[in-house]
Amino acid sequence: MRICILGATGLVGRESITLIRRAWPKAEIIGFASRRKRLEHDGETFDVLGAPELELEGAPTGDLALVALDDEHSKRYVPRLVELGYKVVDKSNTYRMDPDVPLVSAGVNCGVVSEDTSLVANPNCTTIPFTMAVAPLAHAFGLASVAISSYQAISGAGIAPLDSFLEDNRTAYAEPNRLGVQLDPTKYAGNTVPHSGKTDESGFSSEERKLMNESRKILDAAALRVSAQCCRVPVAVGHFMNVWLELKRAAPLSEIEAALARTEAAPYLKVSPGPVGEGLTALDCVHNRDQALAGRLRLDPRDASGKTVCLTIAGDNLRLGAATNAIRIASRWFESADAELQAPGNMPAK
Ligand SMILES: NC(=O)c1ccc[n+]([C@@H]2O[C@H](COP(=O)([O-])OP(=O)(O)OC[C@H]3O[C@@H](n4cnc5c(N)ncnc54)[C@H](OP(=O)(O)O)[C@@H]3O)[C@@H](O)[C@H]2O)c1
Structure with missing residues (x-):
């Protein structure tokens, strides 16, 4: 071969x-x-x-x-x-x-x-872990709408921005400069920046549009209501997402967690039980490079019907993503x- x-x-x-x-x-x-x-x-x-x-x-x-x-x-x-x-x-x-x-x-x-x-x-590197975690829930309970907030690593931008980020970090914080004010606010080191690249007339950046449109195509849900806000955080590798899922059918959290844990439905997903989120960080996904991590399941208190679930998803953008x-x-x-x-x-x- x-x-x-x-x-x-x-x-x-x-x-x-x-x-x-x-x-x-x-x-x-x-x-x-x-x-x-x-x-x-x-x-x-x-x-x-x-x-x-x-x-x-x-x-x-x-x-x-x-x-x-x-x-x-x-x-x-x-x-x-x-x-x-x-x-x-x-x-x-x-x-x-x-x-x-x-x-x-x-x-x-x-x-x-x-x-x-x-x-x-x-x-896209956020779409992959997102769809891996959401597909089994869409299948089991139906999906009405989704909101996503992503916190994405610098390596998602390629090797040159990553190397410049690592170099800038070496000189980033020193006594008495605990704020990093000498760093360039337009660059990644010490910073959180909007994913404003190629923002179109909708106001959404290309990264946000990719996550929304690709998810609809993969989940075969052209009418799915989905909204994403993406930003880059000063992390080398590992994308992290907070997600609000409105299901079509309300279910106890234990049933939702069980649906995520079914290997046949989610073969590359590692589920962190309970709401705490242990084992669910950007660096954790670099230790589990070929799996999406999901957990922190909670019911959204804004939705009295009990159909909206809060969930956290992470994945190594270079490997899994x-x-x-x-x-x-x-x-x-x-x-x-x-x-x-x-x-x-x-x-x-x-
Ligand atoms: N990074 C991520 O997390 C991620 C995740 C999902 C998808 N992607 C996608 O994967 C692709 C690669 O991303 P990356 O992060 O690996 O980028 P990268 O680290 O910047 O690497 C870019 C590669 O493209 C080559 N290249 C540059 N100019 C070229 C040219 N004129 N002709 C042929 N090759 C050329 C470079 O070779 P030289 O060494 O010669 O410059 C290098 O091998 C992108 O489309 C990106 O959107 C990236």
């Missing part, structure tokens, strides 16, 4: 290498980046090729391509990869809302990937040697 990673030198691309070694240990990996370079990762050295080499005659062909590029470069290379015969999982925003391209959150709607599918879109989900999608075509990375309902091996 030959696997190409486009964006191999980026944060998500590097995680993909680690996961490929678990899922398909014998696979040959060819990495691509903006230009030829060497990449050291997990004790291995890779001679990474320049992505434009894929456009040449005689470009390498293979079985699977995992694309971790920005939107513009995904648009440029994905059609070429399909033409070259690869099964492709694209992690950018480019194809997610394309009605002809399945958008898949593993364990929620993997069944839409068939042997005939050649391109699948990987959802990106690389892991893509590997699980690809496991529908190529069986994974690691059961944790295998999507349910795998198609029989050819």
